[in-house]
Structure formats: C-alpha cells, structure tokens
Amino acid sequence: MGTLADSIPAAHARSAWAAGIEPLREAFPLHADKLVRAIAYSYIEPLPTPIFIIGGTPTTRDALADALAELAGEIERPHIDPLTFAGVRRAVVPGRPLVLTSAPHVSPRAPLSALDEIEIESFVSFATPLSKASALIIASSQTIQPLSAERSITIELPQRPRSLQPLRSLGSEPAAAGRRIIASYLQQNAPHLDLDPHGINIARHPDFAKPRRLDAAFYLGDTILSTLGLDAPAQPATSWLGEDDQIIWALREAVRYLLANGGELTDNASQTKEWVIGRTDHRYLYIRPTEALPFIRAAHGDPTLSIKAITTTLRRLHLIGTKTGTVTARIGGEPTRVWKIPADREI
Numbered sequence: 327m328g329t330l331a332d333s334i335p336a337a338h339a340r341s342a343w344a345a346g347i348e349p350l351r352e353a354f355p356l357h358a359d360k361l362v363r364a365i366a367y368s369y370i371e372p373l374p375t376p377i378f379i380i381g382g383t384p385t386t387r388d389a390l391a392d393a394l395a396e397l398a399g400e401i402e403r404p405h406i407d408p409l410t411f412a413g414v415r416r417a418v419v420p421g422r423p424l425v426l427t428s429a430p431h432v433s434p435r436a437p438l439s440a441l442d443e444i445e446i447e448s449f450v451s452f453a454t455p456l457s458k459a460s461a462l463i464i465a466s467s468q469t470i471q472p473l474s475a476e477r478s479i480t481i482e483l484p485q486r487p488r489s490l491q492p493l494r495s496l497g498s499e500p501a502a503a504g505r506r507i508i509a510s511y512l513q514q515n516a517p518h519l520d521l522d523p524h525g526i527n528i529a530r531h532p533d534f535a536k537p538r539r540l541d542a543a544f545y546l547g548d549t550i551l552s553t554l555g556l557d558a559p560a561q562p563a564t565s566w567l568g569e570d571d572q573i574i575w576a577l578r579e580a581v582r583y584l585l586a587n588g589g590e591l592t593d594n595a596s597q598t599k600e601w602v603i604g605r606t607d608h609r610y611l612y613i614r615p616t617e618a619l620p621f622i623r624a625a626h627g628d629p630t631l632s633i634k635a636i637t638t639t640l641r642r643l644h645l646i647g648t649k650t651g652t653v654t655a656r657i658g659g660e661p662t663r664v665w666k667i668p669a670d671r672e673i
Contacts, residue, residue: 336555339511343556346504350393353492357390357481362557363547363566364479365397368423368460369516370546371530374539375478376448376456378441379465382483387465388427389493390481396505398423398461399513411443420458429466441466445474452532477536508556516550524578525549528571541568562627573639576626580618583625589617598658605657610647612655612664637665645671 351358364373377394379387395403400423406413409430418424429440438446441464448456456462470480487493495501528534528542545566552559560566564575584603585591592598592605604613615633623631637651645667652663 333514334507334511339508340555342504342507342511344504346397346501346506346508347557349492349495349498349501350397350505353393353487353496354390354481354483360479360544361394361481362397363544363551364540365394365461366512366516366547366550367529367543368398369512369550370519370521371526371543372421372457372459373461373479374529374543375536376444376462376464377479377481378445378470378475379463379481379483380441380468380470382485382487384427384467386483386487386493387467389496390483391425391427391463391465393496393502393505394461394463395423395425396502397509398425398463399509400425411440411447414444415455418455418459418462421460423461423463424459425461425463427465429464429468432468439466439468439470441468441470442474445470445478449477449536479540511554511556512550515554519550519553521546521549524575525567538568538571541566541571570639570643573622573626573631573636574643574645576622576631577618577636577640579625580621581613583621584618592657596656596659602658604664605655606669609669611667611669612657613667614657614662614664615652616663640665640667 347358347362350362354361361377364377367373379390381387403425404417406417406426409426409428411430414424414426414430429444432438432440432443444456444462444464447454448462451457470478474480522545525542525546529539529546531539545564548557548560548566549563551557564572567575581603588601589603590599590601591611592602593607594605597605602614603617604611606612615636619631619633619636622636623629633652637646640646641649641651647666647668653666654661655664655666656662657664
C-alpha cells in the first residue's frame with residue numbers, strides 16, 4: 327500500500343491515535359470502534375465486504391468517508407467520469423483503498439440500488455476487481471436492501487447530527503494528520519504481526535458467511551490495535567467474534583489448557599493414562615465433553631454454557647463428523663460419550 331514512510335515511534339503513533347481517533351469516536355460513537363477495527367484488518371488482507379455509509383446528510387457522510395480514507399491510507403482519490411460500475415472496477419488498485427462519496431447512477435425503476443449491485447458482485451464473485459481493494463468505502467444517498475446491509479458493513483447515519491462541533495473537530499488538520507500517521511504506522515507494522523491463524527482463515531474464506539467473516543476481521547483488527555498499543559483490547563478478547571466462534575475459541579483454549587496441565591490424549595481405545603481427556607488417531611480427535619466443560623465455561627465466561635449448546639455449535643460449523651452430536655467411543659477401555667472431530671477440521 328504505497329511506499330513506507332520513515333519508521334514511526336510507538337509513542338508518536340499513540341499521540342496520533344488520540345488526535346485522530348478520539349474525534350472520530352466523538353462524531354460517530356455508535357460506529358467508530360467497529361470501523362477502525364475493520365480498517366486495521368485491511369492492512370493485512372482486503373476487507374471481505376464493502377463499507378457503505380448511508381443516511382445522514384452529504385456533509386456527515388463525506389466527513390466519515392474522508393476520515394476512513396485517511397485511516398485506510400488513501401494516497402489519491404480517483405476521478406471517475408462518468409461514474410459507472412465499469413469505471414469503479416477500473417479504479418481499483420489491488421491492496422489500496424478505494425473511497426467514493428457517491429455511487430453509480432441507476433434507474434429509479436431499477437429493483438436494486440447501486441449499493442446492492444456492488445454488494446452482490448462482491449458476494450457472488452471472489453474474483454471481482456472490487457474484492458482486490460484493501461477497503462472499498464462508498465458514501466451515498468442511495469438506499470440498500472436489508473440482505474445486502476447484513477452482508478456488508480453498512481453504517482446508517484441519523485438524518486441530522488446532534489452537533490456540528492464534533493464534525494469540525496473530525497475534519498480539523500490535526501485530526502486528519504493523526505489519522506494519516508496511524509495509517510503509516512499500521513502499514514509498517516500490521517503485516518508483520520503474528521496473528522491468530524484460525525481467525526485469518528475464517529476472515530478470508532470465500533465459502534464462509536459474510537457476517538462470520540466480518541466478525542473475524544473485527545476480531546483480528548482488535549488484535550492488531552491492541553498488540554501495537556494503540557487501543558485497549560476487547561474484554562473478553564474474543565467478543566468481536568460471532569457467538570459460534572466464541573464457543574469454538576473457548577473449546578480450543580480449554581483443550582490447550584488441559585493438555586498443558588496434565589490432561590492427556592490416548593492413542594488407542596484401550597490405552598489408559600492418569601487423566602484422560604480423550605483420544606486421537608490419524609482421522610479423528612475424540613474429546614470427552616464432561617472433562618472439558620468446566621474449562622470451556624471458564625474460557626468462554628459463561629458458567630451456564632451447556633454441552634448441548636457446544637455440540638450444536640460444533641455441528642452448525644461442520645466441526646464434528648456426526649449429525650447426532652456426541653457419539654460413543656472407547657477411551658481407556660471404557661465406552662464414553664465424546665465429540666468426534668475430524669482431524670482435518672481444526673477446532
């Protein structure tokens with residue numbers, strides 16, 4: 327994404343964060359945290375969906391779009407004339423943000439708006455040029471269908487801002503300069519961080535549902551910002567993930583904790599050990615829910631989380647190889663109920 331600027335000290339970046347992001351939070355308190363995490367993610371992978379800014383007034387829409395453009399590392403905004411779908415595709419530079427403050431014109435009789443058309447194209451075609459932009463940000467007076475809004479980052483602004491002063495602060499030169507410094511800092515550091523590979527796999531996987539991919543992108547963006555010392559991490563750290571993935575993360579953490587603290591997996595049905603939490607072979611991992619449940623609850627933060635709820639999540643995400651949930655397997659020479667997880671589907 328352009329040429330790296332001179333190395334930016336962490337303390338300088340933190341000061342820039344206060345100057346550039348706090349006005350964004352003040353002006354758009356309901357949306358800022360999600361958006362800055364999305365933009366942070368865009369420095370390691372293209373966002374899985376566009377960002378649409380609708381509602382409000384031209385002033386508020388453009389103010390938010392411009393602030394995000396600065397944060398996303400926009401170098402120069404292309405002039406697309408005429409503004410057509412083909413022109414938008416041609417304007418995409420892979421790995422760089424594309425920011426528009428209007429959308430291509432469509433006939434008033436058209437069943438879908440330009441935003442719907444763009445969302446659908448990015449949804450059905452992973453190879454579209456639109457998916458190559460690090461972030462595709464469009465502010466428009468056009469409307470969007472609920473399904474398209476659900477599958478994208480759609481920010482609907484109130485018709486009138488509560489006050490113009492936050493917008494003035496947001497658009498001030500110190501705030502804009504702060505966001506540009508943060509962009510350079512993210513550019514030079516984010517690609518080199520050691521991030522959760524499970525989260526990356528979900529966020530980039532073209533076959534996963536867009537809301538799930540977006541939640542993983544927010545989670546990774548949160549990790550980027552907290553690791554670089556720019557913003558406090560979410561509590562718990564997995565709270566940006568979708569509900570199902572929060573459970574899977576807790577299960578994974580629980581199994582790791584058990585194995586690190588004396589829990590063992592046997593290699594066959596008859597082998598016994600002091601504290602057996604399951605067994606493994608070249609095809610499956612068999613985990614005893616009764617052994618893991620207290621630790622999953624602790625990792626998840628929900629003392630009422632049930633084996634049934636965890637099993638339902640595993641089945642919904644195709645992480646267990648049976649439709650019935652738990653199955654009977656012999657562990658330590660005795661039959662017991664287990665989650666039978668295919669070895670090629672990492673929990």
